Amino acid sequence: MLGRLNHVAIAVPDLEAASAIYRDALGAKLSDPQALPEHGVTVVFIDTGNSKIELMEPLGEGSPIAAFLEKNPSGGMHHVCYEVEDIAAARDRLQATGARILGDGNPKTGAHGKPVLFLHPKDFLGTLVELEQV
Numbered sequence: 007m008l009g010r011l012n013h014v015a016i017a018v019p020d021l022e023a024a025s026a027i028y029r030d031a032l033g034a035k036l037s038d039p040q041a042l043p044e045h046g047v048t049v050v051f052i053d054t055g056n057s058k059i060e061l062m063e064p065l066g067e068g069s070p071i072a073a074f075l076e077k078n079p080s081g082g083m084h085h086v087c088y089e090v091e092d093i094a095a096a097r098d099r100l101q102a103t104g105a106r107i108l109g110d111g112n113p114k115t116g117a118h119g120k121p122v123l124f125l126h127p128k129d130f131l132g133t134l135v136e137l138e139q140v
């Protein structure tokens with residue numbers, strides 16, 4: 007069921023400053039900032055060849071990463087995203103093992119226009135896990 011690591015998402019308080027760190031210190035090639043109002047974030051993508059890093063800054067009121075940044079004011083690793091071929095089958099399998107799906111349990115359209123689910127961090131070693139159907 008578990009496929010490639012699609013991305014690692016890092017929540018940041020200042021996207022411009024975070025982009026400069028990746029660009030200047032690490033020599034990364036960055037996408038232009040992309041506002042995703044329906045997800046409450048602005049993101050910059052960094053292609054690492056085998057995967058991606060997503061820098062996410064809160065956008066608008068009630069951003070889903072606002073509380074995380076209150077606890078981690080200088081930013082931090084927010085979630086990892088794994089690819090799955092069939093998200094409904096993945097959900098059913100996870101629920102059968104007792105793992106908790108966040109929200110109403112139904113896939114939503116993620117930042118890449120594909121169906122995603124988030125799994126409860128307490129069931130996955132303290133890590134928020136996103137599954138994306140590819």
Ligand code: CO
Nearest residue numbers: 013015087136
């Ligand atoms: Co993600």
